[in-house]
Amino acid sequence: KAGVTQTPRYLIKTRGQQVTLSCSPISGHRSVSWYQQTPGQGLQFLFEYFSETQRNKGNFPGRFSGRQFSNSRSEMNVSTLELGDSALYLCASSLAQADNEKLFFGSGTQLSVL
Amino acid sequence: DQQVKQNSPSLSVQEGRISILNCDYTNSMFDYFLWYKKYPAEGPTFLISISSIKDKNEDGRFTVFLNKSAKHLSLHIVPSQPGDSAVYFCAASVPHANNDMRFGAGTRLTVKP
Helix, strand or coil, X not given: CCCCEEECCEEXXXXXXXXXXXXXXXXXXXXXXXXXXXXXXXXXXXXXXECCEEEEECCCCCCEEEEECCCCCEEEEECCCCHHHCEEEEEEEECCCCCCCCCEECCCEEEEEC | CCCEECCCCEEEEECCCCXXXXXXECCXXXXXXXXXXXXXXXXCEXXXXXXXXXXXXXXXXXXXXXXXXXXXXXXXXXXXXXXXCEEEEEEXXXXXXXXXXXXXXXXXXXXXX
């Protein structure tokens, strides 16, 4: 069974640009979550999607948005990039059949904003 | 607000000895706790979890202890192996969180042969 796949692995953008990151969950997983990892800050929750609906959102500005498609694949978009957006963006999927479930993470997209 | 804290950025232990990684939290509503391990250039992988109704959960060489009154949990690795060298993240969630997990900043464990 293939794991969570994120593309691209690396991305370099300049301030003011926008970027779209892609995530394919494990087959059969209906929930997709996005996290931002920066050095010394751990993983910060961005948002979670289930059945094409955003169910939960973290404390990030509106420049960060996402969506989920009918096949559970998800995209995350960041507009008007800032230097502080440089981070590893991780996608995680889960079955969403129980309240407490472990997340399965992809390898992430390393975004550098110059 | 950092609701989950891992105060030790790094830990170094000798192979065969015990590794103890600590985690503190502030939100008394957390009812599910997890540890994830992360190798460079890979995503975090689930290691072990514990529900707030328990105070200990064991899986092979890994044991997680939960002290609710102190809002503290720890991960014990016995015996430690060089392959355990990685960054360990503590995470916690409240009921019906929809995968909104709060993570600590991580502790880099180095196990020396």
